[in-house]
Amino acid sequence: MTYTPLPPVPEEFKILSMMHNIGAISIDRSLTPEELSMWTGIEANAVRDSLQRLEELGYVEHTTINGLGKFHVTKIGIMKVLTLYS
Amino acid sequence: MKIAMISWEYPPRIVGGIARHCEGLARALVKQGCEVHIFTLDFPGAPEYEETDGIRIYRTRSEVGHPNFLSWVLLFNHFIEKRLAAVSKKVNFDVLHVHDWLTAPCSIGTKFFLGKPLVFTAHSTENGRSGLHIPDSFTIDGLEWWSTFEASKIIVTSNSMKHEVSGHFNVPWEKVEIVPNAIDPSKYQVDVDRWAVRGRYGIQPHEKLVLCVGRLVPQKGIEYLLHAVPILARRRPEAKFIIVGDGWYRDHLEWVANTTGERWRINFTGFVSDNDLVALTKSADVVVVPSIYEPFGIVALEGMAGGVPVVASQIGGLTEFIEHDRTGVLVYPRNPESIAWGIEYVLSNPDHARWLIQNALETVKKSYSWEAIAKKTFRIYEEVAGVQQVKKQ
Numbered sequence: 167m168t169y170t171p172l173p174p175v176p177e178e179f180k181i182l183s184m185m186h187n188i189g190a191i192s193i194d195r196s197l198t199p200e201e202l203s204m205w206t207g208i209e210a211n212a213v214r215d216s217l218q219r220l221e222e223l224g225y226v227e228h229t230t231i232n233g234l235g236k237f238h239v240t241k242i243g244i245m246k247v248l249t250l251y252s
Numbered sequence: 253m254k255i256a257m258i259s260w261e262y263p264p265r266i267v268g269g270i271a272r273h274c275e276g277l278a279r280a281l282v283k284q285g286c287e288v289h290i291f292t293l294d295f296p297g298a299p300e301y302e303e304t305d306g307i308r309i310y311r312t313r314s315e316v317g318h319p320n321f322l323s324w325v326l327l328f329n330h331f332i333e334k335r336l337a338a339v340s341k342k343v344n345f346d347v348l349h350v351h352d353w354l355t356a357p358c359s360i361g362t363k364f365f366l367g368k369p370l371v372f373t374a375h376s377t378e379n380g381r382s383g384l385h386i387p388d389s390f391t392i393d394g395l396e397w398w399s400t401f402e403a404s405k406i407i408v409t410s411n412s413m414k415h416e417v418s419g420h421f422n423v424p425w426e427k428v429e430i431v432p433n434a435i436d437p438s439k440y441q442v443d444v445d446r447w448a449v450r451g452r453y454g455i456q457p458h459e460k461l462v463l464c465v466g467r468l469v470p471q472k473g474i475e476y477l478l479h480a481v482p483i484l485a486r487r488r489p490e491a492k493f494i495i496v497g498d499g500w501y502r503d504h505l506e507w508v509a510n511t512t513g514e515r516w517r518i519n520f521t522g523f524v525s526d527n528d529l530v531a532l533t534k535s536a537d538v539v540v541v542p543s544i545y546e547p548f549g550i551v552a553l554e555g556m557a558g559g560v561p562v563v564a565s566q567i568g569g570l571t572e573f574i575e576h577d578r579t580g581v582l583v584y585p586r587n588p589e590s591i592a593w594g595i596e597y598v599l600s601n602p603d604h605a606r607w608l609i610q611n612a613l614e615t616v617k618k619s620y621s622w623e624a625i626a627k628k629t630f631r632i633y634e635e636v637a638g639v640q641q642v643k644k645q
Contacts, residue, residue: 172470173501173504176503179500184319187321187324188324189313189314189315189316189317192296207319241295241297244265244295244296245266245267246498246499248261248265248267249267249268249467249498249499250321250469251267251354
């Protein structure tokens, strides 16, 4: 197949994908933006911006645990991520 | 016969066609008297172990993750292998059957640990999916080669895939067996209120519904369908387009849709439920499969089973079950003009379209039942279990 350059994977999608690969796919494994920043090496404010957009799209959800906002990938978020690898 | 089937996806964890394939095959094998154990990954809400329709399903949680995809894959393989080892103390498996490269490392390890033959189904290749142009792709390509090397038999779903696998990995021709995909036609034998379904998606009675279903990834060729929209709209102003599915390429596809000048005709639904998908399929006037890489193309088979004329790219496995102008219409891949022609041809000739549908339904019924596919697969299991003993290491 002829190779044609593809558009880059959107930035928030990279964060969604990393959240999935880390294992943040349920409330009990959800993470704060600061924890996600440490895991991914992406600056915390950029993580927060991406999380906001991902939440609007329904790919992540957040829960408040002990006063902390923690995020995890939703079921449709998981299915979205997996399209990158199949 | 006791079979350990290993796959990274199994319902409700559905990515592409592999989950459906494993489920359909497992059900049919159980009906034929096999004991089938599925080893797969966890999914929110799904139990760690369950027995459904006689299939034993073990879902494994990867206790350690990593942001890098390949590192994560290798980590979850360790956890699946641990589960395989535990279950194999109680179950004496005859054959291990792995689907695609993602669970190959644990399957190959188990093959040597248990001394049992391994069957590998190559549903697609990295080279075909995205070409080899980034480091991860070379690693995946290497894992695919390793899987073909270690397997006693390789199953592919089409003749085009047999050529691809045999040629790309230098695999002996006779080591590769073709077992096509299948569907359950009974899924489509349900009453659907066609007009109500169309109404829910904003399709008026006089309009024509063009349906496209698939992961929103480059190899599905959806951007070529989008470029066909303005061409078709000039000839058939009543055409509306529904694109079902989601994927990392969606933003780009929506951008392409915005450039057509016909954005109002195009509806991206995202993922829909199984029931909604059947209802939409049965309510469509034509199903389009504009893929640029397609080892099999099960969505085309689903359209055929749903009683809808199918317009598909003349590529890969699609050409093996769609006979042009007899069971569907084949068009040139990457060619919006040709795609528009195919859709218009079907919409403009309703009597001929009904004849295509009739022929397609007969083809699906005759050659693509799970029962037939399970029989073929079982013969491969018998062959590898009977003739090959892997040396324990």
